[in-house]
Amino acid sequence: MNKEHRPLTFVQAINEGIRSRMREDDSTIVMGIDVAGAAGKAEEGFIDHFGGTFAMTKGLIQEFGTSRVLDTPISETGFVGAGVGAAAAGLRPLVDMMFVGFIGVCGDQIFNNMAKMHYMFGGKVKLPITIQAQTAASGGNAAQHSETLYSIFAHFPGLKCVVPSDPYSAKGLQIAAMKDDDPVVVFQSTRLMGVNFNQHVPEDAYELPIGKSRIVKTGNDITLIGIGTTTRTCIQAAENLAKQGYDAEVVDLLSISPLDEETILSSISKTRKVVIVDEDYPKCSVASELSALAAEKAFDFLDAPPKRVTAPHASIPYTSVLEQLHFPSVDNVTYACLEVMN
Template identity: 60%
Template sequence: MRLTKGLVGDFGRQRIRDTPIAESGFVGAGVGAAATGLRPVVDLMYVGFLGVCGDQILNNAAKIHYMFGGKVKVPLTIMTGIGAGTNSAAQHSETVYSVFTHYPGLKVVAPSNPYNAKGLYAASIRDDDPVIICNNRQLMGIRFDVDVPEESYTVPLGQADVAREGTDVTLLGISYMTQICLQAAEDLAAQGYSAEVIDLLSLSPMDDEAILESVRKTRRIVIVDEDYPRCSMAGDIAALVAEEAFDYLDAPPKRVTPPHTSVPYSMPLEALFVPTKEQVVAAALETLE
Protein backbone atom coordinates (compact mmCIF):
# COMPACT_ATOMS: atom_id res chain seq x y z
CA MET A 1 0.00 0.00 0.00
CA ARG A 2 3.15 2.20 0.06
CA LEU A 3 2.31 3.31 3.61
CA THR A 4 5.91 2.70 4.67
CA LYS A 5 7.54 4.17 1.56
CA GLY A 6 10.64 6.22 2.39
CA LEU A 7 10.88 5.19 6.03
CA VAL A 8 14.07 3.19 5.50
CA GLY A 9 15.77 6.31 4.15
CA ASP A 10 14.66 8.33 7.15
CA PHE A 11 15.38 5.83 9.91
CA GLY A 12 17.85 3.28 8.51
CA ARG A 13 17.85 -0.50 8.28
CA GLN A 14 18.36 -1.00 12.02
CA ARG A 15 14.83 0.28 12.65
CA ILE A 16 13.09 -0.61 9.36
CA ARG A 17 13.14 -4.31 8.53
CA ASP A 18 11.94 -5.78 5.24
CA THR A 19 10.82 -9.37 5.81
CA PRO A 20 9.84 -12.36 3.73
CA ILE A 21 6.08 -12.63 3.14
CA ALA A 22 5.61 -14.99 6.09
CA GLU A 23 3.03 -13.52 8.43
CA SER A 24 3.48 -16.03 11.22
CA GLY A 25 7.18 -15.17 11.30
CA PHE A 26 7.17 -11.38 11.16
CA VAL A 27 4.11 -10.96 13.39
CA GLY A 28 5.65 -13.38 15.88
CA ALA A 29 8.88 -11.37 15.76
CA GLY A 30 6.85 -8.24 16.51
CA VAL A 31 5.22 -9.87 19.53
CA GLY A 32 8.62 -10.92 20.85
CA ALA A 33 10.15 -7.49 20.24
CA ALA A 34 7.26 -5.82 22.08
CA ALA A 35 7.49 -8.21 25.03
CA THR A 36 11.19 -7.42 25.41
CA GLY A 37 10.72 -3.64 25.51
CA LEU A 38 10.51 -2.28 21.97
CA ARG A 39 7.49 -0.66 20.30
CA PRO A 40 7.33 -2.39 16.93
CA VAL A 41 4.90 -1.50 14.13
CA VAL A 42 4.09 -4.53 11.97
CA ASP A 43 2.51 -4.32 8.52
CA LEU A 44 0.04 -7.16 8.01
CA MET A 45 -0.77 -6.25 4.44
CA TYR A 46 -4.29 -7.72 4.27
CA VAL A 47 -6.52 -8.47 7.25
CA GLY A 48 -7.56 -11.75 5.60
CA PHE A 49 -4.05 -13.03 6.31
CA LEU A 50 -5.06 -13.13 9.97
CA GLY A 51 -5.54 -16.84 9.39
CA VAL A 52 -1.80 -17.28 8.88
CA CYS A 53 -0.72 -15.48 12.07
CA GLY A 54 -3.77 -16.00 14.28
CA ASP A 55 -1.79 -17.86 16.94
CA GLN A 56 0.71 -15.02 17.30
CA ILE A 57 -2.01 -12.35 17.62
CA LEU A 58 -4.85 -14.13 19.42
CA ASN A 59 -2.93 -16.51 21.68
CA ASN A 60 0.27 -14.56 22.32
CA ALA A 61 -0.10 -10.80 21.83
CA ALA A 62 -3.57 -10.71 23.36
CA LYS A 63 -2.79 -12.88 26.38
CA ILE A 64 0.83 -12.42 27.47
CA HIS A 65 0.13 -9.43 29.75
CA TYR A 66 -2.66 -11.37 31.50
CA MET A 67 -0.81 -14.68 31.74
CA PHE A 68 2.30 -13.06 33.25
CA GLY A 69 0.27 -11.27 35.90
CA GLY A 70 0.82 -7.85 34.36
CA LYS A 71 4.62 -8.08 34.54
CA VAL A 72 5.08 -8.13 30.75
CA LYS A 73 3.63 -5.49 28.42
CA VAL A 74 3.10 -5.95 24.69
CA PRO A 75 3.15 -2.46 23.09
CA LEU A 76 2.71 -3.87 19.59
CA THR A 77 1.00 -1.99 16.75
CA ILE A 78 -0.25 -3.99 13.76
CA MET A 79 -1.44 -2.05 10.72
CA THR A 80 -3.54 -3.95 8.21
CA GLY A 81 -5.58 -3.32 5.08
CA ILE A 82 -9.34 -3.84 4.99
CA GLY A 83 -12.15 -3.25 2.54
CA ALA A 84 -13.63 -4.36 -0.73
CA GLY A 85 -14.13 -2.27 -3.87
CA THR A 86 -10.62 -2.57 -5.33
CA ASN A 87 -11.18 -5.77 -7.34
CA SER A 88 -8.72 -7.77 -5.23
CA ALA A 89 -10.78 -10.95 -4.77
CA ALA A 90 -11.98 -12.71 -1.63
CA GLN A 91 -8.71 -13.25 0.25
CA HIS A 92 -7.58 -9.63 -0.16
CA SER A 93 -10.84 -7.72 0.33
CA GLU A 94 -12.18 -8.68 3.73
CA THR A 95 -13.11 -6.40 6.65
CA VAL A 96 -12.95 -8.83 9.56
CA TYR A 97 -12.04 -6.43 12.36
CA SER A 98 -14.81 -7.95 14.48
CA VAL A 99 -12.61 -11.04 14.96
CA PHE A 100 -10.02 -8.95 16.83
CA THR A 101 -12.65 -7.24 18.99
CA HIS A 102 -13.80 -10.66 20.21
CA TYR A 103 -10.51 -11.16 22.08
CA PRO A 104 -9.80 -9.41 25.39
CA GLY A 105 -6.33 -7.90 25.44
CA LEU A 106 -6.47 -6.45 21.92
CA LYS A 107 -7.43 -2.90 21.00
CA VAL A 108 -8.82 -2.16 17.54
CA VAL A 109 -9.15 1.16 15.71
CA ALA A 110 -10.33 2.12 12.21
CA PRO A 111 -9.44 5.61 10.90
CA SER A 112 -11.79 7.42 8.53
CA ASN A 113 -9.76 10.45 7.39
CA PRO A 114 -6.14 11.70 7.42
CA TYR A 115 -6.52 13.68 10.66
CA ASN A 116 -7.78 10.85 12.82
CA ALA A 117 -5.47 8.39 11.04
CA LYS A 118 -2.35 10.27 12.20
CA GLY A 119 -3.76 10.75 15.69
CA LEU A 120 -4.79 7.13 16.08
CA TYR A 121 -1.41 5.89 14.84
CA ALA A 122 0.40 8.03 17.40
CA ALA A 123 -1.92 6.93 20.21
CA SER A 124 -1.61 3.27 19.21
CA ILE A 125 2.17 3.27 19.10
CA ARG A 126 2.34 4.93 22.52
CA ASP A 127 -0.18 2.52 24.06
CA ASP A 128 1.18 -0.33 26.18
CA ASP A 129 -1.30 -2.87 24.77
CA PRO A 130 -1.38 -4.49 21.31
CA VAL A 131 -3.41 -2.36 18.90
CA ILE A 132 -4.72 -3.35 15.47
CA ILE A 133 -5.11 -0.40 13.05
CA CYS A 134 -7.50 -1.19 10.19
CA ASN A 135 -6.88 0.94 7.09
CA ASN A 136 -9.61 0.81 4.45
CA ARG A 137 -7.97 0.88 1.05
CA GLN A 138 -10.83 2.85 -0.52
CA LEU A 139 -9.89 5.80 1.71
CA MET A 140 -6.38 5.87 0.27
CA GLY A 141 -7.70 7.10 -3.07
CA ILE A 142 -9.74 9.99 -1.66
CA ARG A 143 -8.59 13.61 -1.29
CA PHE A 144 -9.85 15.11 1.96
CA ASP A 145 -10.43 18.73 2.88
CA VAL A 146 -8.94 18.09 6.32
CA ASP A 147 -6.08 19.93 8.02
CA VAL A 148 -3.42 17.58 9.41
CA PRO A 149 -1.02 19.40 11.77
CA GLU A 150 2.68 18.83 11.29
CA GLU A 151 3.22 18.63 15.04
CA SER A 152 2.53 15.49 17.01
CA TYR A 153 -0.95 14.88 18.42
CA THR A 154 -3.08 11.91 19.40
CA VAL A 155 -6.69 10.86 18.92
CA PRO A 156 -7.65 8.96 22.10
CA LEU A 157 -8.37 5.25 21.83
CA GLY A 158 -11.86 4.35 22.99
CA GLN A 159 -13.60 7.54 21.85
CA ALA A 160 -16.05 7.94 18.97
CA ASP A 161 -16.45 11.20 17.06
CA VAL A 162 -19.61 13.05 16.07
CA ALA A 163 -18.78 13.70 12.42
CA ARG A 164 -22.07 15.52 11.82
CA GLU A 165 -24.70 16.78 14.24
CA GLY A 166 -28.32 15.82 13.66
CA THR A 167 -31.65 15.28 15.36
CA ASP A 168 -33.80 12.82 13.35
CA VAL A 169 -31.71 9.66 12.89
CA THR A 170 -28.24 8.41 13.85
CA LEU A 171 -26.06 6.98 11.09
CA LEU A 172 -23.13 5.06 12.59
CA GLY A 173 -20.15 4.36 10.34
CA ILE A 174 -16.80 2.63 10.65
CA SER A 175 -13.80 3.71 8.56
CA TYR A 176 -14.85 4.13 4.90
CA MET A 177 -18.47 3.55 5.87
CA THR A 178 -18.35 6.85 7.77
CA GLN A 179 -17.82 8.59 4.43
CA ILE A 180 -20.82 6.70 3.03
CA CYS A 181 -22.86 7.85 6.05
CA LEU A 182 -21.83 11.48 5.49
CA GLN A 183 -22.92 11.25 1.85
CA ALA A 184 -26.23 9.69 2.92
CA ALA A 185 -26.73 12.49 5.46
CA GLU A 186 -26.44 15.04 2.65
CA ASP A 187 -29.13 13.22 0.65
CA LEU A 188 -31.38 13.00 3.70
CA ALA A 189 -30.92 16.71 4.36
CA ALA A 190 -32.17 17.41 0.83
CA GLN A 191 -35.32 15.51 1.80
CA GLY A 192 -35.79 17.50 4.98
CA TYR A 193 -34.26 15.11 7.52
CA SER A 194 -31.44 15.86 9.94
CA ALA A 195 -29.04 12.91 10.27
CA GLU A 196 -26.35 12.66 12.92
CA VAL A 197 -23.22 10.75 11.86
CA ILE A 198 -21.19 8.91 14.48
CA ASP A 199 -17.68 7.87 13.42
CA LEU A 200 -16.91 4.92 15.69
CA LEU A 201 -13.08 5.13 15.25
CA SER A 202 -12.35 2.78 18.17
CA LEU A 203 -13.93 -0.67 17.88
CA SER A 204 -12.37 -2.04 21.05
CA PRO A 205 -12.67 -0.46 23.51
CA MET A 206 -15.93 0.90 22.09
CA ASP A 207 -17.48 4.22 23.08
CA ASP A 208 -20.85 2.85 24.20
CA GLU A 209 -21.96 6.13 25.76
CA ALA A 210 -21.42 8.16 22.58
CA ILE A 211 -23.63 5.73 20.68
CA LEU A 212 -26.33 5.69 23.34
CA GLU A 213 -26.28 9.47 23.79
CA SER A 214 -26.90 9.94 20.07
CA VAL A 215 -29.70 7.37 20.01
CA ARG A 216 -31.40 8.97 23.02
CA LYS A 217 -31.46 12.21 21.02
CA THR A 218 -32.50 10.95 17.57
CA ARG A 219 -34.50 7.86 18.68
CA ARG A 220 -33.39 5.96 15.57
CA ILE A 221 -30.14 4.34 14.39
CA VAL A 222 -28.77 2.87 11.18
CA ILE A 223 -25.50 0.96 11.63
CA VAL A 224 -23.32 0.71 8.53
CA ASP A 225 -20.63 -1.97 8.69
CA GLU A 226 -18.55 -3.50 5.87
CA ASP A 227 -17.75 -6.64 7.86
CA TYR A 228 -19.71 -9.85 7.32
CA PRO A 229 -23.12 -9.57 9.03
CA ARG A 230 -22.91 -12.59 11.37
CA CYS A 231 -21.22 -11.93 14.76
CA SER A 232 -20.28 -8.45 13.53
CA MET A 233 -19.80 -4.96 14.92
CA ALA A 234 -23.21 -4.08 13.49
CA GLY A 235 -24.85 -6.90 15.42
CA ASP A 236 -23.01 -5.98 18.61
CA ILE A 237 -24.01 -2.31 18.37
CA ALA A 238 -27.63 -3.18 17.56
CA ALA A 239 -27.73 -5.37 20.68
CA LEU A 240 -26.21 -2.57 22.78
CA VAL A 241 -28.88 -0.12 21.61
CA ALA A 242 -31.71 -2.62 22.11
CA GLU A 243 -30.55 -3.44 25.63
CA GLU A 244 -29.56 0.01 26.86
CA ALA A 245 -31.79 2.44 24.92
CA PHE A 246 -34.91 0.43 24.08
CA ASP A 247 -37.29 2.88 25.73
CA TYR A 248 -35.94 5.73 23.60
CA LEU A 249 -36.39 4.00 20.23
CA ASP A 250 -39.14 5.00 17.81
CA ALA A 251 -38.00 2.30 15.34
CA PRO A 252 -35.92 -0.88 15.55
CA PRO A 253 -32.16 -0.51 14.92
CA LYS A 254 -31.34 -1.06 11.25
CA ARG A 255 -28.16 -2.66 9.93
CA VAL A 256 -26.65 -2.06 6.49
CA THR A 257 -24.01 -4.70 5.75
CA PRO A 258 -22.75 -6.84 2.89
CA PRO A 259 -24.43 -10.20 2.32
CA HIS A 260 -23.04 -13.20 4.20
CA THR A 261 -20.80 -14.28 1.35
CA SER A 262 -17.18 -14.00 0.30
CA VAL A 263 -16.19 -10.84 -1.55
CA PRO A 264 -16.73 -11.42 -5.30
CA TYR A 265 -13.90 -10.89 -7.78
CA SER A 266 -16.38 -9.88 -10.47
CA MET A 267 -16.47 -6.08 -10.51
CA PRO A 268 -20.26 -5.79 -11.07
CA LEU A 269 -20.89 -8.24 -8.21
CA GLU A 270 -18.35 -6.52 -5.96
CA ALA A 271 -20.22 -3.25 -6.50
CA LEU A 272 -23.34 -4.97 -5.12
CA PHE A 273 -21.40 -6.31 -2.13
CA VAL A 274 -20.19 -3.08 -0.49
CA PRO A 275 -22.84 -1.00 1.35
CA THR A 276 -23.82 2.09 -0.62
CA LYS A 277 -25.14 5.56 0.09
CA GLU A 278 -28.46 4.58 -1.46
CA GLN A 279 -28.84 1.61 0.88
CA VAL A 280 -28.13 3.80 3.90
CA VAL A 281 -30.67 6.43 2.79
CA ALA A 282 -33.29 3.74 2.21
CA ALA A 283 -32.67 2.24 5.66
CA ALA A 284 -32.85 5.66 7.30
CA LEU A 285 -36.10 6.49 5.53
CA GLU A 286 -37.56 3.19 6.66
CA THR A 287 -36.88 4.13 10.30
CA LEU A 288 -38.23 7.63 9.75
CA GLU A 289 -41.39 6.84 7.83
Protein backbone atom coordinates in the same frame (compact mmCIF):
# COMPACT_ATOMS: atom_id res chain seq x y z
CA MET B 1 -2.43 24.12 15.21
CA ASN B 2 -1.20 25.62 11.96
CA LYS B 3 -3.44 28.23 10.50
CA GLU B 4 -2.62 27.43 6.92
CA HIS B 5 -4.53 24.68 5.17
CA ARG B 6 -2.32 21.61 5.05
CA PRO B 7 -4.12 18.81 3.24
CA LEU B 8 -2.62 15.31 3.33
CA THR B 9 -3.88 12.10 1.80
CA PHE B 10 -4.93 9.24 4.04
CA VAL B 11 -1.63 7.48 3.30
CA GLN B 12 0.51 10.59 3.85
CA ALA B 13 -1.16 11.19 7.21
CA ILE B 14 -0.39 7.64 8.35
CA ASN B 15 3.18 7.95 7.10
CA GLU B 16 3.62 11.19 9.03
CA GLY B 17 2.23 9.61 12.18
CA ILE B 18 4.60 6.67 11.96
CA ARG B 19 7.56 8.91 11.23
CA SER B 20 6.86 11.13 14.22
CA ARG B 21 6.76 8.11 16.55
CA MET B 22 10.03 6.80 15.15
CA ARG B 23 11.71 10.17 15.65
CA GLU B 24 10.33 10.46 19.14
CA ASP B 25 11.19 6.98 20.39
CA ASP B 26 14.27 4.99 19.35
CA SER B 27 12.68 1.74 20.49
CA THR B 28 10.07 2.01 17.74
CA ILE B 29 10.66 -0.32 14.78
CA VAL B 30 8.68 -1.17 11.66
CA MET B 31 8.45 -4.67 10.23
CA GLY B 32 6.67 -6.32 7.33
CA ILE B 33 6.77 -7.53 3.75
CA ASP B 34 8.29 -4.85 1.53
CA VAL B 35 7.83 -2.11 4.15
CA ALA B 36 10.82 -0.70 2.30
CA GLY B 37 11.53 -3.11 -0.57
CA ALA B 38 14.55 -4.13 -2.65
CA ALA B 39 16.06 -5.33 0.62
CA GLY B 40 19.82 -5.66 0.68
CA LYS B 41 20.28 -3.84 -2.63
CA ALA B 42 21.06 -0.34 -1.40
CA GLU B 43 24.65 -0.63 -2.58
CA GLU B 44 23.39 -1.32 -6.09
CA GLY B 45 21.35 1.87 -5.85
CA PHE B 46 18.02 0.21 -5.09
CA ILE B 47 16.21 1.23 -1.94
CA ASP B 48 12.63 1.62 -0.67
CA HIS B 49 11.00 0.29 -3.84
CA PHE B 50 7.55 0.02 -2.30
CA GLY B 51 7.70 1.66 1.11
CA GLY B 52 4.89 -0.73 2.04
CA THR B 53 2.26 -2.11 -0.31
CA PHE B 54 0.40 1.20 -0.03
CA ALA B 55 3.48 3.41 0.55
CA MET B 56 2.54 4.03 4.18
CA THR B 57 6.13 3.41 5.30
CA LYS B 58 7.75 5.15 2.32
CA GLY B 59 10.90 7.10 3.10
CA LEU B 60 11.42 5.62 6.55
CA ILE B 61 14.36 3.37 5.73
CA GLN B 62 16.43 6.31 4.50
CA GLU B 63 15.91 8.11 7.81
CA PHE B 64 15.95 5.22 10.28
CA GLY B 65 18.03 2.53 8.57
CA THR B 66 17.72 -1.20 8.20
CA SER B 67 17.92 -1.91 11.92
CA ARG B 68 14.63 -0.10 12.52
CA VAL B 69 12.85 -0.63 9.21
CA LEU B 70 12.89 -4.36 8.58
CA ASP B 71 11.81 -5.98 5.35
CA THR B 72 10.75 -9.51 6.17
CA PRO B 73 10.42 -12.72 4.21
CA ILE B 74 6.82 -13.69 3.50
CA SER B 75 6.44 -15.40 6.87
CA GLU B 76 3.53 -13.83 8.71
CA THR B 77 3.63 -16.24 11.63
CA GLY B 78 7.32 -15.58 11.99
CA PHE B 79 7.41 -11.82 11.81
CA VAL B 80 4.14 -11.08 13.61
CA GLY B 81 5.24 -13.44 16.38
CA ALA B 82 8.67 -11.81 16.38
CA GLY B 83 6.90 -8.49 16.83
CA VAL B 84 5.17 -9.87 19.91
CA GLY B 85 8.46 -11.11 21.31
CA ALA B 86 10.27 -7.88 20.52
CA ALA B 87 7.52 -5.96 22.30
CA ALA B 88 7.74 -8.22 25.33
CA ALA B 89 11.48 -7.59 25.41
CA GLY B 90 11.45 -3.82 25.22
CA LEU B 91 10.82 -2.62 21.67
CA ARG B 92 7.74 -0.88 20.31
CA PRO B 93 7.14 -2.63 16.98
CA LEU B 94 4.74 -1.55 14.28
CA VAL B 95 4.02 -4.67 12.25
CA ASP B 96 2.36 -4.27 8.86
CA MET B 97 0.53 -7.49 8.02
CA MET B 98 -0.72 -6.11 4.67
CA PHE B 99 -4.22 -7.36 3.78
CA VAL B 100 -6.23 -8.25 6.85
CA GLY B 101 -7.13 -11.64 5.37
CA PHE B 102 -3.56 -12.71 6.03
CA ILE B 103 -4.61 -13.02 9.65
CA GLY B 104 -5.38 -16.53 8.46
CA VAL B 105 -1.64 -17.16 8.37
CA CYS B 106 -0.60 -15.58 11.67
CA GLY B 107 -3.71 -15.84 13.80
CA ASP B 108 -1.99 -17.97 16.41
CA GLN B 109 0.49 -15.24 17.26
CA ILE B 110 -2.20 -12.57 17.47
CA PHE B 111 -4.94 -14.48 19.25
CA ASN B 112 -2.94 -16.77 21.51
CA ASN B 113 0.07 -14.64 22.33
CA MET B 114 -0.47 -10.98 21.59
CA ALA B 115 -3.98 -10.83 23.02
CA LYS B 116 -3.32 -12.99 26.06
CA MET B 117 0.21 -12.63 27.38
CA HIS B 118 -0.44 -9.59 29.53
CA TYR B 119 -3.44 -11.22 31.21
CA MET B 120 -2.19 -14.76 31.60
CA PHE B 121 1.15 -13.58 32.96
CA GLY B 122 -0.69 -11.70 35.66
CA GLY B 123 -0.08 -8.30 34.15
CA LYS B 124 3.69 -8.65 34.44
CA VAL B 125 4.55 -8.37 30.76
CA LYS B 126 3.55 -5.43 28.59
CA LEU B 127 3.21 -5.64 24.83
CA PRO B 128 3.41 -2.19 23.24
CA ILE B 129 2.93 -3.55 19.72
CA THR B 130 0.82 -2.09 16.93
CA ILE B 131 -0.45 -4.20 14.06
CA GLN B 132 -1.69 -2.42 10.97
CA ALA B 133 -3.81 -4.22 8.42
CA GLN B 134 -5.44 -3.06 5.22
CA THR B 135 -9.11 -3.66 4.61
CA ALA B 136 -11.97 -3.30 2.15
CA ALA B 137 -12.94 -4.32 -1.35
CA SER B 138 -11.39 -1.74 -3.61
CA GLY B 139 -11.70 -3.00 -7.14
CA GLY B 140 -11.14 -6.59 -8.20
CA ASN B 141 -8.89 -7.98 -5.50
CA ALA B 142 -11.36 -10.81 -4.84
CA ALA B 143 -12.13 -12.92 -1.81
CA GLN B 144 -8.79 -13.11 -0.02
CA HIS B 145 -7.54 -9.53 -0.45
CA SER B 146 -10.69 -7.49 0.12
CA GLU B 147 -11.97 -8.35 3.55
CA THR B 148 -12.56 -6.17 6.58
CA LEU B 149 -12.76 -8.64 9.50
CA TYR B 150 -13.05 -6.17 12.38
CA SER B 151 -15.01 -8.47 14.55
CA ILE B 152 -12.62 -11.36 14.87
CA PHE B 153 -10.01 -9.02 16.36
CA ALA B 154 -12.47 -7.12 18.53
CA HIS B 155 -13.72 -10.46 19.83
CA PHE B 156 -10.49 -10.97 21.75
CA PRO B 157 -10.02 -9.45 25.17
CA GLY B 158 -6.60 -7.87 25.33
CA LEU B 159 -6.63 -6.27 21.89
CA LYS B 160 -7.56 -2.67 21.21
CA CYS B 161 -8.90 -1.98 17.72
CA VAL B 162 -9.19 1.35 15.92
CA VAL B 163 -10.42 2.38 12.47
CA PRO B 164 -9.56 5.82 11.06
CA SER B 165 -11.98 7.30 8.55
CA ASP B 166 -10.02 10.25 7.10
CA PRO B 167 -6.48 11.69 7.10
CA TYR B 168 -6.94 13.60 10.37
CA SER B 169 -8.11 10.55 12.30
CA ALA B 170 -5.56 8.35 10.53
CA LYS B 171 -2.62 10.33 11.85
CA GLY B 172 -4.05 10.89 15.31
CA LEU B 173 -4.98 7.25 15.82
CA GLN B 174 -1.71 5.97 14.35
CA ILE B 175 0.24 7.97 16.92
CA ALA B 176 -2.08 6.98 19.75
CA ALA B 177 -1.84 3.30 18.78
CA MET B 178 1.94 3.36 18.64
CA LYS B 179 2.19 5.17 21.98
CA ASP B 180 -0.21 2.81 23.71
CA ASP B 181 1.32 0.18 25.98
CA ASP B 182 -1.31 -2.39 25.04
CA PRO B 183 -1.46 -4.22 21.70
CA VAL B 184 -3.47 -2.16 19.21
CA VAL B 185 -4.73 -3.17 15.78
CA VAL B 186 -5.22 -0.35 13.25
CA PHE B 187 -7.47 -1.09 10.28
CA GLN B 188 -6.70 1.00 7.21
CA SER B 189 -9.27 1.03 4.45
CA THR B 190 -7.88 0.81 0.93
CA ARG B 191 -11.06 2.55 -0.23
CA LEU B 192 -9.95 5.71 1.56
CA MET B 193 -6.48 5.81 0.05
CA GLY B 194 -7.49 7.38 -3.26
CA VAL B 195 -9.99 9.85 -1.82
CA ASN B 196 -9.30 13.57 -2.15
CA PHE B 197 -10.34 14.67 1.34
CA ASN B 198 -8.75 18.12 1.08
CA GLN B 199 -8.65 17.99 4.86
CA HIS B 200 -6.26 19.97 7.03
CA VAL B 201 -3.87 17.77 8.98
CA PRO B 202 -1.81 19.49 11.67
CA GLU B 203 1.92 19.08 11.51
CA ASP B 204 2.34 18.41 15.22
CA ALA B 205 2.20 14.93 16.71
CA TYR B 206 -1.36 15.02 18.01
CA GLU B 207 -3.24 11.97 19.29
CA LEU B 208 -6.85 10.94 19.06
CA PRO B 209 -7.81 8.99 22.18
CA ILE B 210 -8.38 5.28 21.68
CA GLY B 211 -11.86 4.36 22.83
CA LYS B 212 -13.48 7.59 21.69
CA SER B 213 -15.92 8.08 18.84
CA ARG B 214 -16.70 11.47 17.38
CA ILE B 215 -19.75 13.17 15.99
CA VAL B 216 -18.92 14.29 12.45
CA LYS B 217 -22.34 15.77 11.79
CA THR B 218 -24.90 16.71 14.38
CA GLY B 219 -28.59 16.12 13.82
CA ASN B 220 -31.80 15.29 15.63
CA ASP B 221 -33.78 12.89 13.46
CA ILE B 222 -31.71 9.72 13.24
CA THR B 223 -28.25 8.45 14.24
CA LEU B 224 -26.03 6.93 11.59
CA ILE B 225 -22.97 5.06 12.83
CA GLY B 226 -20.09 4.59 10.39
CA ILE B 227 -16.81 2.70 10.72
CA GLY B 228 -13.82 3.72 8.58
CA THR B 229 -14.97 3.76 4.95
CA THR B 230 -18.63 3.65 5.90
CA THR B 231 -18.37 6.91 7.83
CA ARG B 232 -18.06 8.56 4.40
CA THR B 233 -21.05 6.55 3.23
CA CYS B 234 -23.01 7.80 6.24
CA ILE B 235 -22.03 11.42 5.60
CA GLN B 236 -23.18 11.12 1.99
CA ALA B 237 -26.42 9.45 3.06
CA ALA B 238 -26.98 12.26 5.58
CA GLU B 239 -26.63 14.76 2.72
CA ASN B 240 -29.28 12.83 0.76
CA LEU B 241 -31.54 12.83 3.77
CA ALA B 242 -31.05 16.56 4.29
CA LYS B 243 -32.40 17.12 0.78
CA GLN B 244 -35.51 15.29 1.88
CA GLY B 245 -35.82 17.35 5.03
CA TYR B 246 -34.31 14.98 7.56
CA ASP B 247 -31.57 16.02 9.95
CA ALA B 248 -29.30 13.02 10.53
CA GLU B 249 -26.49 12.76 13.08
CA VAL B 250 -23.38 10.84 12.02
CA VAL B 251 -21.21 9.08 14.57
CA ASP B 252 -17.75 8.11 13.35
CA LEU B 253 -16.96 5.09 15.50
CA LEU B 254 -13.10 5.29 15.26
CA SER B 255 -12.66 2.76 18.05
CA ILE B 256 -14.09 -0.74 17.89
CA SER B 257 -12.53 -1.93 21.11
CA PRO B 258 -13.09 -0.31 23.49
CA LEU B 259 -16.43 1.09 22.34
CA ASP B 260 -17.36 4.65 23.26
CA GLU B 261 -20.71 3.69 24.72
CA GLU B 262 -21.32 7.15 26.09
CA THR B 263 -21.13 8.95 22.74
CA ILE B 264 -23.09 6.25 20.95
CA LEU B 265 -25.85 5.98 23.52
CA SER B 266 -26.29 9.69 24.01
CA SER B 267 -26.71 10.17 20.26
CA ILE B 268 -29.23 7.34 20.02
CA SER B 269 -31.09 8.61 23.06
CA LYS B 270 -31.39 11.99 21.39
CA THR B 271 -32.49 10.88 17.90
CA ARG B 272 -34.34 7.74 19.07
CA LYS B 273 -33.37 5.89 15.87
CA VAL B 274 -30.16 4.24 14.71
CA VAL B 275 -28.77 2.81 11.49
CA ILE B 276 -25.38 1.09 11.74
CA VAL B 277 -23.29 0.81 8.58
CA ASP B 278 -20.50 -1.78 8.42
CA GLU B 279 -18.72 -3.16 5.34
CA ASP B 280 -17.68 -6.29 7.23
CA TYR B 281 -19.68 -9.53 7.02
CA PRO B 282 -22.90 -9.18 9.04
CA LYS B 283 -22.87 -12.20 11.32
CA CYS B 284 -21.32 -11.76 14.78
CA SER B 285 -20.06 -8.39 13.58
CA VAL B 286 -19.30 -4.99 15.08
CA ALA B 287 -22.64 -3.91 13.60
CA SER B 288 -24.31 -6.68 15.60
CA GLU B 289 -22.45 -5.55 18.71
CA LEU B 290 -23.63 -1.97 18.25
CA SER B 291 -27.16 -3.15 17.59
CA ALA B 292 -27.06 -5.17 20.81
CA LEU B 293 -25.70 -2.18 22.68
CA ALA B 294 -28.55 -0.01 21.43
CA ALA B 295 -31.14 -2.65 22.26
CA GLU B 296 -29.77 -3.35 25.74
CA LYS B 297 -28.92 0.13 26.89
CA ALA B 298 -31.11 2.50 24.89
CA PHE B 299 -34.22 0.37 24.49
CA ASP B 300 -36.48 2.80 26.28
CA PHE B 301 -35.42 5.62 23.98
CA LEU B 302 -35.83 3.81 20.66
CA ASP B 303 -38.77 4.55 18.37
CA ALA B 304 -37.75 1.74 16.01
CA PRO B 305 -35.54 -1.35 16.18
CA PRO B 306 -31.83 -0.71 15.44
CA LYS B 307 -31.09 -1.31 11.77
CA ARG B 308 -27.88 -2.72 10.31
CA VAL B 309 -26.69 -2.09 6.76
CA THR B 310 -23.74 -4.38 6.06
CA ALA B 311 -22.02 -6.49 3.46
CA PRO B 312 -23.97 -9.69 2.75
CA HIS B 313 -23.11 -13.05 4.31
CA ALA B 314 -21.03 -13.96 1.26
CA SER B 315 -17.35 -13.82 0.33
CA ILE B 316 -16.20 -10.91 -1.78
CA PRO B 317 -16.56 -11.45 -5.54
CA TYR B 318 -13.98 -10.44 -8.12
CA THR B 319 -16.12 -9.03 -10.88
CA SER B 320 -16.95 -5.35 -10.46
CA VAL B 321 -20.66 -5.83 -11.10
CA LEU B 322 -20.91 -8.04 -8.02
CA GLU B 323 -18.22 -6.37 -5.92
CA GLN B 324 -20.07 -3.06 -5.92
CA LEU B 325 -23.16 -4.82 -4.62
CA HIS B 326 -21.18 -6.25 -1.73
CA PHE B 327 -20.41 -2.86 -0.20
CA PRO B 328 -23.20 -0.96 1.61
CA SER B 329 -24.07 1.81 -0.84
CA VAL B 330 -25.16 5.38 -0.07
CA ASP B 331 -28.54 4.54 -1.60
CA ASN B 332 -28.97 1.47 0.59
CA VAL B 333 -28.12 3.48 3.68
CA THR B 334 -30.42 6.33 2.70
CA TYR B 335 -33.23 3.88 2.04
CA ALA B 336 -32.65 2.10 5.35
CA CYS B 337 -32.86 5.44 7.18
CA LEU B 338 -36.13 6.33 5.47
CA GLU B 339 -37.49 2.93 6.38
CA VAL B 340 -36.55 3.38 10.02
CA MET B 341 -38.01 6.86 10.16
CA ASN B 342 -41.30 6.05 8.47
